[in-house]
Amino acid sequence: MFNVPEAHPRYKSLTKREKLVTGLEAGITSRQGLIAHGRGEAFDYLIGERTLNSAKRATEAAAALLLTAKKPVISVNGNVAALVPEKVIELSELLNAPLEVNIFYWTGERVRKIKEHLEQHGAAHVLGDKAEARIPGITHARAKADREGIFSADVVLAPLEDGDRCEALIKMGKKVIAIDLNPVSRTSRHATVSIVDDIERALENLISGIKEMKKSSRKEWLLEKFDNQGNLRAVIQEIVERLKELKEFDTV
Ligand code: ATP
Numbered sequence: 001m002f003n004v005p006e007a008h009p010r011y012k013s014l015t016k017r018e019k020l021v022t023g024l025e026a027g028i029t030s031r032q033g034l035i036a037h038g039r040g041e042a043f044d045y046l047i048g049e050r051t052l053n054s055a056k057r058a059t060e061a062a063a064a065l066l067l068t069a070k071k072p073v074i075s076v077n078g079n080v081a082a083l084v085p086e087k088v089i090e091l092s093e094l095l096n097a098p099l100e101v102n103i104f105y106w107t108g109e110r111v112r113k114i115k116e117h118l119e120q121h122g123a124a125h126v127l128g129d130k131a132e133a134r135i136p137g138i139t140h141a142r143a144k145a146d147r148e149g150i151f152s153a154d155v156v157l158a159p160l161e162d163g164d165r166c167e168a169l170i171k172m173g174k175k176v177i178a179i180d181l182n183p184v185s186r187t188s189r190h191a192t193v194s195i196v197d198d199i200e201r202a203l204e205n206l207i208s209g210i211k212e213m214k215k216s217s218r219k220e221w222l223l224e225k226f227d228n229q230g231n232l233r234a235v236i237q238e239i240v241e242r243l244k245e246l247k248e249f250d251t252v
């Protein structure tokens with residue numbers, strides 16, 4: 001991996017690109033995944049590469065939803081595995097929820113490589129290689145899921161998910177937590193709770209939120225008052241405010 005100088009103003013962003021290129025070379029990340037990351041980066045620029053207040057509220061609701069779930073499952077694709085393997089594993093242990101490899105451009109070989117990559121990082125319970133069940137309403141390999149994992153879960157944490165599949169999971173009666181930098185993607189629009197933030201920042205906040213909330217009695221109340229569509233409007237409002245600030249920015 002190319003060593004990005006820490007003093008570089010875009011250190012964090014460039015390091016993420018390096019991780020994805022390494023993931024691509026290892027057969028974990030798809031080529032299309034690089035393009036999807038670029039779309040995310042563009043939104044992150046508009047957001048100011050920080051966590052918005054609306055994302056903090058969504059993260060609280062997501063923590064409450066995961067802690068009250070009967071059978072939560074964490075979906076991992078090739079970008080997530082390359083960018084944040086340690087963090088999804090920490091979350092999985094904290095919630096006692098399995099990880100499931102769930103990829104859009106499905107091949108048995110890539111599933112196996114992602115599973116091995118997670119196990120090398122210490123994951124004990126990785127699903128996704130059976131893929132014997134099918135999510136109704138979507139065609140081809142994208143419908144694959146493990147019967148004991150996503151297929152029978154009540155809450156699915158699905159970072160960087162495809163809109164079609166998110167909608168299909170909701171139609172199955174599941175609650176879906178999305179992590180997606182695009183507030184107007186179909187995924188963000190269909191999910192039960194949409195965290196509009198970068199995957200790394202979102203998982204850090206989610207992990208600390210869950211630790212804080214574990215014994216709290218506010219979980220049901222938080223879930224009841226959370227309005228995802230209203231929160232997505234708040235995201236857009238925060239981006240608009242930031243664009244107004246940028247408009248005033250003068251380099252001379
Ligand atoms: P949809 O199918 O939901 O309409 P889409 O077609 O725009 O979405 P996909 O290719 O399905 O996009 O999924 C990639 C999504 O992941 C994009 O919306 C992008 O903003 C988001 N994304 C990419 N990288 C990151 C990241 N590091 N953190 C958070 N979100 C990201």
Ligand code: MG
Binds near residue numbers: 160186
């Ligand atoms: Mg999407």
